[in-house]
Amino acid sequence: MHVLGIDAGGTKTVCLLADEQGAVLAEARGPGANLHSSGELAVEKVLHEVMEEAVGDRTIDGRAIVPAAICLGIAGVDREDEARIVRAIMRRIGYKSRVLVVNDALIALVAGARDAPGIVIIAGTGSIAYGRNAAGEAARAGGWGHMIGDEGSGYWIGREALAAVMRAADGRGPDTGLAAEILAHFNVDEVSRLPRIVYDRDLPRVAVAALGPIVQRMGGQGDAVATRILERATSELVLAAQSVATRLEMRGDEFTFYLAGGAFRVVPWLASELPARLAEVAPRCQVQVLDEEPAVGAVWLALAEARGGARVPNYKT
Numbered sequence: 001m002h003v004l005g006i007d008a009g010g011t012k013t014v015c016l017l018a019d020e021q022g023a024v025l026a027e028a029r030g031p032g033a034n035l036h037s038s039g040e041l042a043v044e045k046v047l048h049e050v051m052e053e054a055v056g057d058r059t060i061d062g063r064a065i066v067p068a069a070i071c072l073g074i075a076g077v078d079r080e081d082e083a084r085i086v087r088a089i090m091r092r093i094g095y096k097s098r099v100l101v102v103n104d105a106l107i108a109l110v111a112g113a114r115d116a117p118g119i120v121i122i123a124g125t126g127s128i129a130y131g132r133n134a135a136g137e138a139a140r141a142g143g144w145g146h147m148i149g150d151e152g153s154g155y156w157i158g159r160e161a162l163a164a165v166m167r168a169a170d171g172r173g174p175d176t177g178l179a180a181e182i183l184a185h186f187n188v189d190e191v192s193r194l195p196r197i198v199y200d201r202d203l204p205r206v207a208v209a210a211l212g213p214i215v216q217r218m219g220g221q222g223d224a225v226a227t228r229i230l231e232r233a234t235s236e237l238v239l240a241a242q243s244v245a246t247r248l249e250m251r252g253d254e255f256t257f258y259l260a261g262g263a264f265r266v267v268p269w270l271a272s273e274l275p276a277r278l279a280e281v282a283p284r285c286q287v288q289v290l291d292e293e294p295a296v297g298a299v300w301l302a303l304a305e306a307r308g309g310a311r312v313p314n315y316k317t
Contacts, residue, residue, distance in 0.1 A: 003306055004051060004067045004097075005298030007107055008033035008043070008074040010125045011206060011262075014295040015050035017058075017067070020306075022299055028053035035076055035085065036145070044089045047072070051093065069098040069306035071298040073107030075126070075143065078315075100305045102298075102312055105130035105140065110297030112258040112290050115311075117250065120290070121241050123233075123270060124261035125209045127153035129240035133248040138313035141243040146205055151236035152270075154263040158211035160229045162198065165191060168225075176225035181214045212267045219269060234273045242281045247316060251282045260290040 001020040006013065013033045017026040028050040033043040051070075058065045072090065076082040083101060090099045105128050109120040119131035127150045128143030146155050165182055167173030169191040183189060186197050198204055218226035245251045257278050264271045275287040304310035 001068045001306060002065050003299060003302035004054060004070040004095075005107070005295045005300070005302050006047065006050065006070065006072045006074075007104060007293065007295040007298055008047065008072060009104060009294075010034050010075070013046050013050050014293055015047075015054045016293070016295045016299050017054040017065075018299045018303070020303065022296075022303060024296075024299070026054045026056065026058070033074065035074075035082060040085060040089065043086075044092060047089065048093050051095070067095060067097045067302075069100065069302040070095060071100045071102065071107070071302035071305060071310070073102050073104040073294060073298050075104050077101050077103055078140070098305050100301055100310055100312070102301065103130065103140075104294065105143065106132075106138075106312070107297035107301065108260045108290060108294040109258065110300050111292040111294050112260075112288065112297075113256065114300060117253065117255045118258060119241055119244050119248075119250070119255065120258040120260055121237050121274070122261045123153050123237060123259070123263035125153060125155050125205055126150040127156065127237065127240070127261070127263075129237070129244045131244040131248050131250065132313045133250050133316075134253070136311065136313050137248060137316035139244045139247040139316050141240040152233040152240070152263075154209035154212045154261075154266070155205050156236070157215050157229060157233050157263070157267060158208035160232070161211050161215050161226070162194060162208065164225045164229065165194065174225055177218050177221070177223045178214065178226055181218060182211060185211065185214060209263075212263060216267045216269055230267070230269045230273075233267075234270055234277060237270065237274065238277045238281065241278060245282050252284065253282065254284040255282070256286045256288050257282075258288055258290045260294060264289060 006015045011032045013030040015028045030050045033046040130140045165179045301310045
């Protein structure tokens, strides 16, 4: 028996082919697969390509491998209209397999916790906190996109840095070393050129999120504005985690907070500050940076689906 586990994120898509023990046999990577920013046809193209590459021309006893189940973790499927679109895409791709489509935050949690209770805090280009308690109930906070949410994410940090630079240039805010660093990053010499550069980029969210390391560096050098941005990002992620833990009645429980997403790698301030702050939310908790690909969680759920049905937690009402 073989399965496919797929993590379709905003900036990259990872597809893993695994055997019935969960051992990864092949991996394929592609660009992001986001319905909002890329569109339905682009998402279908990315998913089809990574699935075909992962399976390739591998055979068992001369027969082509046909996955017994596929689990796809993708943002937005908590909303039924988007879930229908994604399921239709998977049907068009044509694999005669059991298909499970879930929120990408769930597969990140499962990659760390497997079937145990836990909470994952994802901070990449976007952000979300998602948890599951011992009763199999789920809750989420954040993940509402860069226009009305994603606080504490890489994009949010970059946007706040740009806003601080513009405020300083106008005399509406304090001076900051972020200005010179960001101008050098974009290879321009005037602050007035920054809006056009940001708004005209093909992938503005990615371009803005790439400023995270600059904020990290300037915060480390004592820049007050950069430090304040990092402190606020940490507080926003803690608020999201606290909301989930409270609604799931987990604050007195022993469990692990998993930190997932590229922002924890390029802005290490977040990973260093969160453990102490999260201990105030749940004193018996542990905090661990997720060291597995979220797609590993999709493999785990695909195996459960192939064996009779994965248990996907329902949101607590």
